[in-house]
Amino acid sequence: MQKVVDYIEERRKSYENHDFFSRLLANESLPAEKRLAWGPSVVPFIMGYSDLNKYVFRKEEGGAQSDQLQVLLNAHTYEEDFHWQWMLTDLEKLEADKVMPLSDTARVLWGADFKHSRRLCLELAALAAAAPTYAVFAMVESIEAVSITIFRHCQGITLRDGRECEFFGTKHYLAEASHGIKSPEVEEERLPSLDATQRTEAIRMVDRVFSLFDDWSAALLRLALENGDHNRRYERMIQESKDLLPEAETAAAAAFH
Known part of the structure; x- marks a missing residue:
């Protein structure tokens, strides 16, 4: 398993x-608000990742406690439990926490602009569902x-009002860096050996996950560079969703004729 962990560092x-990173997050010539303009679009992924930890990665029934890697995974899922709350707090700091009806909120979160984050969750869930524990651990x-x-690159990004975000900032980076699953003791002493077939499968999982995040990061970059005005984006997304209704009703009616 250690060879897989080493390969993950290469991919990282x-x-x-x-x-x-080069054009946006690590680009100190841009205002902080621009560097973090992608923040609201990750809400579906971050909230979905919370559910992945609870309902997909965490397994505590049957013989799970005798599986060394599953024990590590379970502990990790609890470490991740509260991070999403920092993100919700940051939406206000990013001036992206607009008050709106629940129906409009749904139109935004399930709008086309945020599809990259929704799809990422579904892709990860599908990959994990049929994977053995060592491959899920690699994921x-x-x-x-x-x-x-x-979040290493989010450290120290200071907004116009002098504040730093919690989720998109140093606080979250330090929390990520302290996770037990990343500790040297875990990597050196508690990781089981894999045979060649298992190692190949785990590395294939690593490649697939990084490919998904490459695409996701490209979408974040496009979104941030297009427009940093969150309220205008929400208004456009809401209207686009409403404009779909007559078209959808026409298509549905045609299906019955």
């Missing part, structure tokens, strides 16, 4: 060369590698 270093380690890379 490659991921850090993504345009998302979670890969997600952690992506996460710690993003």
Whole structure:
């Protein structure tokens, strides 16, 4: 398993060369608000990831407690339990926490602009559903590698009012860096050996996860560079959703004729 962990670090270093970092997140010539303009669009993924931890990665029934990797995964899912609350707090700091009816909120969260985050959750859930524990462990380690890379670059980004975000900032980075699943003791002493077939499967999982996050990061970059006015974006997304209704009703009516 350690060889898989080492490979994840190689992929992480490659991921850090993504345009998302060089053109946006690590680009100190841009205002902080622009560097973090992608923040609201990750809400579906962050909330979905909370559910992935609870309902997909965590397994406590049957013989789960005798599976060394599953025990580590279970502990990790509890460490992740509260991070999403920091993100919701940050929406206000990013001036992205507009008050709106629940129906309009649904139109935004399930709008086309945020589809990259919804799809990422579904892709990860589908991959994990049929995967053995060692492959799921490789998936979670890969997600952690992506996460710690993003939040390392979020450190110290100061908004116009002098505040730093919690989720998109140093606080979250330090929390990610302290996770038990990343500790040297875990990597050196508690990781089981994999045979060649298992190692190949785990590495295939790593490659797939990083490919998904490459696409996701490209979508975040496009979204942030297009427009940083969150309220205008929400208004457009809400109207686009409402405009679909007559078209959908016409299509539904045609289906019955």
